[in-house]
Amino acid sequence: MQMLIATHSTSAKRIRAGYYEGTLGLVGLIILALIGVLGGSSTAEALPAYARKHQVACSLCHSAWPLLNQFGRTFKENGYRFDRKPDPAAPEPGETTIEERLALALNLPMSFRVQGRPFVKRNTDSRFDMQVVHEVEVQISDGTAGNISYYVNFEAADDAGWATELADLVGGWHPRTQANIVGGFGPLTFADPYNTFASRRLTQDRPSPNSAGYQSGYRFRDSTQFGSFYGRAGGLFYSASVGTGAGDTIGADKKDYLVRAAYDLPVGISIGGFSLTGDKELTTPLRTQEYSRAGADVQIDRGPFTANAVWYRADEEAAATLVGQKNDAWYVQALYVTPTKMPVVPVVRYESVESNSGAASTDSLALALLAYVRGNVNVSLDYTTQTKVPPARAKTNRFSVLVIFAM
16 A cells, blocks of 8 residues: 655765766656556556556545555455455445546556655744655555565655665565465565554654664664565454564665564454564674564554554663663554545644663654545645653754645
């Protein structure tokens, strides 16, 4: 489904050096997308390619795009296919009329997304940022004959000098509901269909616990070489994954192991847990750094109301001393989709990330008001404020206007 990606910071020197090369790469992305636009017939949007292919509305898989609802989770588990009907009451392909304006070529499984931040104001700066175009993505994904799936994501961002990079390249085999295999280059949690650890986001920032690197620098949203086995038996989802450390693009470092289970109750509530263990090779001096994370999560899908929460403990050795630290992180997020012609979605999230073995923490409140002005245009007002910070640090807040366009 729609995958939102990390913002990549870089030095000013790198931005200057890669400007022309990055600009050419951005032009290439846009040309690739325009080929799809000019390629022909029209109809739909959801990754947007999925809805276009199956002739269904985006809301079939997303209560509030880009987060997945129960139907969307099953669609992803099935390798982006409707062959295994997630819900007997779900509409058959072709039952929903989609605006033709949202279409790329009917048979081209490609989506094009642009994110802008035309206004970003922080309390620490009298000026405001104006990133009218901040991030561009081209995604190619589908489920094919032989129960094969693929997902490819190219991206470029202004803070990386518009250098185009391959963010995700994942393939999958889906012979049975109970047994599926996916692998490639992407997040270790790629197979997980729940919103708890996903890189999909409704606000400018992802939940801080998902972006916390702690002592090892590993973040749940980081892409890595990985392989996952997953399946579902009734309401039980399970997965086991192995991957390399963050930043190890060739898979030569020691490995990370993730096991995950979640159970869907018939009342629209899912409860789950996970455990991650890993090692990282350090070179100065040569040593092995060990780390682990374990926790539990809850997701609620009750019609227009969606909520999810996660708590976990990070037990990781410091790189310099190999002295262990234990820190907790958690967040709670809730949203409501108004039943109006132009859906409006208020979002609230509270989060906390500990540091220094729990001696300090950074807590923050995020509020957002999203308006889906068209099926493929999302405009939102976003406010984030820190409510607690470590000693000697000042609290910060930020107000943003965000615009996302997809086709």
